[in-house]
Amino acid sequence: QVQILQSESELKNPGASVKVSCKASGYTFSDYGLNWVRQAPGQGLEWMGWINTNTGQAIYARGFTGRFVFSLDTPVRTAYLQISSLKTEDTAVYYCARDPKGGYCVGSGCYSFRFDYWGQGSQVTVSS
Amino acid sequence: QSVLTQPPSASGAPGQRVTISCSGSSSNIGSNYVNWYQQLPGTAPKLLIYKNSQRPSGVPDRFSGSRSGTSASLSVSGLRSEDEADYFCAVWDDSLSGGLFGGGTKLTVL
Numbered sequence: 001q002v003q004i005l006q007s008e009s010e011l012k013n014p015g016a017s018v019k020v021s022c023k024a025s026g027y028t029f030s031d032y033g034l035n036w037v038r039q040a041p042g043q044g045l046e047w048m049g050w051i052n053t054n055t056g057q058a059i060y061a062r063g064f065t066g067r068f069v070f071s072l073d074t075p076v077r078t079a080y081l082q083i084s085s086l087k088t089e090d091t092a093v094y095y096c097a098r099d100p101k102g103g104y105c106v107g108s109g110c111y112s113f114r115f116d117y118w119g120q121g122s123q124v125t126v127s128s
Numbered sequence: 129q130s131v132l133t134q135p136p137s138a139s140g141a142p143g144q145r146v147t148i149s150c151s152g153s154s155s156n157i158g159s160n161y162v163n164w165y166q167q168l169p170g171t172a173p174k175l176l177i178y179k180n181s182q183r184p185s186g187v188p189d190r191f192s193g194s195r196s197g198t199s200a201s202l203s204v205s206g207l208r209s210e211d212e213a214d215y216f217c218a219v220w221d222d223s224l225s226g227g228l229f230g231g232g233t234k235l236t237v238l
Binding site for chain 2: 035037044045046047049059061062095097104106112113114115116118119120121
């Protein structure tokens with residue numbers, strides 16, 4: 001069965017970095033993109049972007065360029081979100097979600113923007 | 129403030145029907161498929177409706193979706209206590225070349 005398992009909670013100081021992992025199983029990894037979604041405390045969902053699991057190309061939404069980096073380790077079917085120079089406003093739950101190939105194309109990837117399986121979420125808390 | 133506008137709250141008594149709206153523009157809802165997600169307290173979102181009105185396997189037919197022009201709606205009939213959750217619309221935006229979520233609607237079953 002399809003499973004997406006994320007890393008555990010992290011507590012970081014402002015200015016530090018964090019790397020969140022997202023391990024997929026139960027399906028052909030390269031047939032689906034992986035998206036990242038942020039949810040700040042008590043707030044809604046924000047699309048951060050996606051990573052093409054065939055090419056490794058990452059596409060970032062506005063507001064998530066510079067300090068945010070998506071990467072892959074394809075042999076272990078794992079995607080990563082790294083955030084550098086952490087700020088208190090980065091405190092949030094970060095989700096990864098699977099996305100079938102489809103008609104919305106940016107860069108080398110075309111996906112459906114339809115997230116049919118989600119990880120359980122990774123809490124990142126930034127506080128001194 | 130989100131580009132996709134949802135009412136912050138909605139409510140209904142058990143057994144009633146509730147409709148949640150999502151208003152956008154020609155570059156998003158007006159030209160692309162709308163999806164809806166349900167987020168139960170403390171859990172990850174779950175895909176509830178895709179391609180405007182399609183239900184994934186396992187989603188009860190009490191949930192239905194529709195789209196008209198630059199607006200979409202999610203209806204829940206035969207309300208049950210377990211439907212208490214946050215509901216988000218989501219759609220691709222051609223102008224942004226990126227995805228959007230609505231601000232979310234908290235559904236309360238009275």
